[in-house]
Amino acid sequence: MTINKGDRMSKDSRLTKEELLAVMHNVQDAIFVIALNKELKIEGFVEVNEAACKQLKYSRKELLSLSPLDIIDPSALHFIYKELQDIMYGKSITIDSMLMTKERERIPVVMSHRMVEMVEDHKFIVCTVRDHRKPGEIQRLLDKVIKQYDSLFYFHPDFVFSLDEKGAITNLNPAGELMLKYELSELIGKSFEIMIPHDEQEKTKDAFQKNIQGQTMQFESAIVNKLQQRIDLNVTSVPIILHDQVIGIIGIARNVTLQNKTKRLLEESEQRYRSLFEFNVDAVLTLDLEGRFLEVNQATERLTGYHADELLEKSFLPLIVPEDRERTFHHFQKALEGNPQQYETSMYNKNDEKMYFHITIIPIFIDRILTGIHCIGKDITEKKRIEEKMNYLAFHDSLTELPNQRLFRFEGNQALKEAKEKRGMIAVCFLDLDRFKFINDYLGHEIGDLLLQKVANRLEKVLKDKGRAFRYGGDEFILLLKNTSEVEVLSTAKNVIENISKPFNLNGFEAVVTASMGISLYPHHGETPFTLIKKADNAMYHAKRQGKNNFQIYGSYVRGMTNGNLKLETLMHKALEQQELLLLYQPQMDAKTNTIYGVEGLIRWNNDELGMVSPQEFIPVAEETGLIVPIGEWVIRTACKQNKEWQQKGLSPIVVSVNLSIRQFYQSDLIEKIDAILKETQLDPCFLELEITESMAMHADTAIVILTELKKLGVKIAIDDFGTGYSSLNYLKRFPIDHLKVDRSFVKDIQVDDDRDIITTIIALGHNLKMKVIAEGVETKEQVAFLKKAKCDILQGYYYSKPLDSKMIEEMLLHQS
Template sequence: MNIQDSANKPKIIFILLIFLFAEILSEAISYIFPTVSSHLVHFVILLGSIVMVFFLLRGIVKTGEELESSKQKLKNIFDTLDVAVWSHDLKTNTLLITPGIEKLYGYPKEDFYKDPTLWKKVIHPKDTDILTERSRKLTLGEIVTSKYRIIRPDGEVRWIQDRGIPTLDKNGHFVDFSSVLFDITGRIESEDRYKTLVEMSPNIIAVISGNKIDYINETGCKMVGASSQEELIGESIWSFLPQNLIDAIKSKQLDTDKEGRMKIEFAVKRLDRKGIDVELTAMPILYEGRPAYQIVGKDITERKKAEKTIEVMAYYDELTGLPNRHMFKEHLSKLLNESKNQTLAVLFLDLDRFKIINDTKGHSIGDVLLQKVADRLKKAVNNNGMVSRRGGDEFIILLDHVDKQRVIEISQCILDEFSYSFNLNQQEFFVTPSIGISLYPSHGEDVETLIKHADTAMYLAKESGKNTFQFYTAHLQERSSRKMELENGLRKALEQNQLLLHYQPQVDLQSGEIIGVEALVRWIHKEHGFISPAEFIPLAEETGLIVPLGKWVLKEACSQMKSWHDQGFAKIPIAVNISVRQIQDDHFVDSVKRTLKEVGLEPTYLELEITESVMQNIEKSTLILKQLKELGLKVSIDDFGTGYSSLSYLKHLPIDNIKIDKSFVDDIIYHINQGVMVKTIIDMGINLGFNVIAEGIETKEQVNFLKENACMVGQGYFFSRPLTADKLEELFKSGQMTVV
């Protein structure tokens, strides 16, 4: 029987429609705004409905015409809603079905009037088990929300949310129910896709509220050693965090951005009590209507190990395990800054006759000898200071809180330690030290001056017969006369055309093809002849002449490469060394841009090589490097591994290549570790997305090792010495672009 046939009860039906519409409206609001309390929505709308009914019963709708008009308006509202309403009076078997049923189910409305059980018949077979529980709850007078799939006539499967509202008579008998039906297919599919992405994510994803775990994905479970999510849901996060982080959270000392997000790194305690390093980002969200934090993170244990490796490389000598020169300088600088009243001594030590042993017996014997020398130095100095290795057979020792007499005693103790032989491979070797000493504050008040004066004094010790020690004196300043002469000469060198560039090919290790060249500056002094770059480049750095010198080198190199391109030779890039002092110049980027424009060289054919010391002022250097990259040129880290490289900085620098220093390449055949450090640098560079270039290659054995470990580019005497522009041009003209 259709409810439209009951014209004799218009007011009662209209009242029923009001309550039914109120329920539909509350369901719609709950669907659209899931965080709003459904009980509150129902209460407010029900109260409004009661008010409406009250006025209705007082005679607001007084005539049949008004009733029909209101019914038509209500019908129009039902027709526009994207929901369906089903109301079934069990006593009279009266149905009320809104037109929305056709859109949801795909069947004509009349089919449901003909067969009131049709809605059950189209439920997906896998979801029919919900009907029993749904019927039981309705019979008890409970409102029940069900989610199930239906199969439409065209075979399409849709998800339906069914809100069933029962009516009981005064005796508590179940006499009527209404259902509000929504198509939630889009929401279900979206939730499924999101859930799949979250569960398959290689990152940790979790939700924390009230300091307890509300949700965590499979990656997060594995990270902390849990076999299932059930082990973690509801657990306190405090059990996984270190105490210092717990204290910071409770005292709200963690930094957050304007959206309330925070990014932290810390060691997580796994269920098996092992520790791993993680990087997490936490952001505030609402989860099921309550404040919570969404956590996204990743396991950075391996990255931390790599950073530790780099830190060890930066601050400790790999061969001897002693602090290196960088750590020595930092420690000395710290002592100088902490107190101006204490006395300090810097001992610069060089081994006599070591080079003879190293060259005749091989680097493996030399390495072991250096290790034993380090042990004896530590024994002699004991707890009086720091022993560090500067490089090669040079060591620097820092003695703090000592007077001159105590320095003499310790220096003599060092000499005594070298008075007996070193036994290596059943052979006896004798080496002695020459020691130069500078005292703070009488011989200098800063790090560089103290080291320089100790170095100067060491040469006096060698000239005095070796195996002795000498203090720095003012007379040694005469040794600086050549240095001053070179400084004055360097200022005139550019004007007098004493500088020129040589070019060393960079080679594809697989094919032997020349794929680039590096420009190297040379100085031919009109009186002293060839001056080594190892002598005048540090002088240029110290005096500030490196800035005009660098500008000349850059323009000369770019002009030469442009000329070769114009002559039709292969378009390969040219690499130019840039000092940190040049980068720190405020006009450096403009200078590079102007040079490229004046010369006409495309930026893509210019590569700037900088040293790791650029990280000493990481913020400014990063800004400058980004500006250089925006010009279109490439940037490389030169002499990688000899300076300070923190992965936390290096991975963010806008660089293309890292160049392995020659000292590490030499280790491939001469070092007891047989190239382990080279392989480590190659692997790290590749993992960070950099191209790796090896310099100083001299043997086929080194080439083979580099190729086997995926280093693709190299340069060195094995391929070619640095060539003049004319010599390299002859090579280009011959068409011979391979050098092996």
């Protein structure tokens, strides 16, 4: 076989792998061979020569374990990505770049790349790298500039980035990677727009375009990071200019998310505060530490009548009424000590009208330093006026405007206390008009009321500064004389009796009325108001038996007179046994439907010896002796039994009301007795109403417990004679009351403006407390018209019917059906 010389030479000239590597290692320039996968993506180094190892200060083994991306300075990566496409098309590409040594030193280089295709379709990139460092001082200066740039770029706490002229990301610092949650390699070559939220796109693109035109920009924008978290940024960006040509931009972005959130919260907080301040219906104002106005809202101007300019920088204290200044200033001082305060005070508005406010003052602390006081003032003027009116009603008689029993008890106790301390004397005089019943019956209730008013006026004139007159009830008055002597008391009593006996002009009719008076003295006759009244009352009855129109001082001869009640008491004990008591029923009419809502059970006593005895005569004796308890129990049982009988006859169910006496109310077994009666008679509790007076509920805490237990039985509760006693609005709200019964004295004087106002006030009060209101003593068409117009719920009186026996009530219910 002949061997061709050329073939032999060709075969001999082939280099082995070892020879090829030897050639690579002898080349002075660094050579890197990079493998590509089937998708033409860089996999890693497959070979490097000794110059490459020397250049980058790695061993061959170390370099072969790295990726090309590990040795290229991040700032130059984008050039590689830009030119990679041309390399894949077989072009030979030479670019300036920057490599990183093992010690992270940057080396400027010139890199030549060419793709080489081997057998079995394997593809590689052969990269020749030539060191492009400048000699001597130039390189040192260049290194210094690079290090300064590196310090600014890599160690800056804010997000530092660079873009090329098309907006592609060319670099970002570690702070940027941390913020974006991306690595640089994931973003290189991608448009910045992919991270900008839709609402910030237009503004951010506009800023980029102005950068490319050579302008420096500072603006607010936002990005969405890899975790889809929105981050607000404050961006400063400047153009990168090379040879008078903008080739990209570099920017610093500061995270202002928390700052913006805080700002928004502060703005919202300010808006909420302004809304609370400006649109509050209450007066809201700010004071400095000296009590001067710093800021006031419109409500303050409206309520006080002063314009803000008239208040600002002026002290609040002169506006407070003199008697409230010391207490108000005390609360202000407490607030200056850091303690919030709530209290009530009063002030004069610009029209010199007195106004009442509920005040809340709150210290203002800024950085733990007290800087001022916030004040909120709720106008309670109307509430105070109603309370004052109700308190006046509670302590004064509405007809004569004299103080009433309640005020006497208070002032009597005070007078006794002072007398005990000073070892002085006081006198209680019980006065009763002798012919009042005749005048009342003969001339009518209007003239009778006029007489009572004139008597009250005359008493006040006679007493002047010597004492004080109180209306006790009906035609009875009490005089209280303090710091007196027996001689002065007798002189005053004589003067009173003489003046009362002078004629009264009663609307053209001249009437002469006399009075009988009984007197008791402290300390001779008692040490409590109750004892002194009782003994003065006994002395007054003795004065009547002495021929009236005179006065008597309590003594042994008066004590004997009380025995006259023994016969009445003895007969009353037999009244229950002999079935002498009877119950009448007065209808209560629904004001809207004019149908019977219920009836009130009224007791009567028909005695063979005494005849028909009025409750006004025997009830006080029953109260004093305790007989009222069994009598009251009889009344409740009889009323319940009768009501059940009406229902069993098929009549419309109605409520029956009965009065509880004070002794009954505070009986320890009251609840058990009523419960037993209801079960005995089988009456549904909702058809029984128990009436108590205001004075019975004076011991409010105990009364609330009793009333609550009664309500648990299911019965209804009414306050009787409302407006003549004493009721605290606070306790009245807490009592489980169904009805308020307006006292007949107000209804009787309904033509008087004051009484009309009182009735209207009581009805409004009852309705506000979710109670129905019953008017007693309705006798005329005019009274009915007024009460219906005032929205009174239930009417009771002679206009509709007098008290009737059970048969007549039954007929009315049948007729109503």
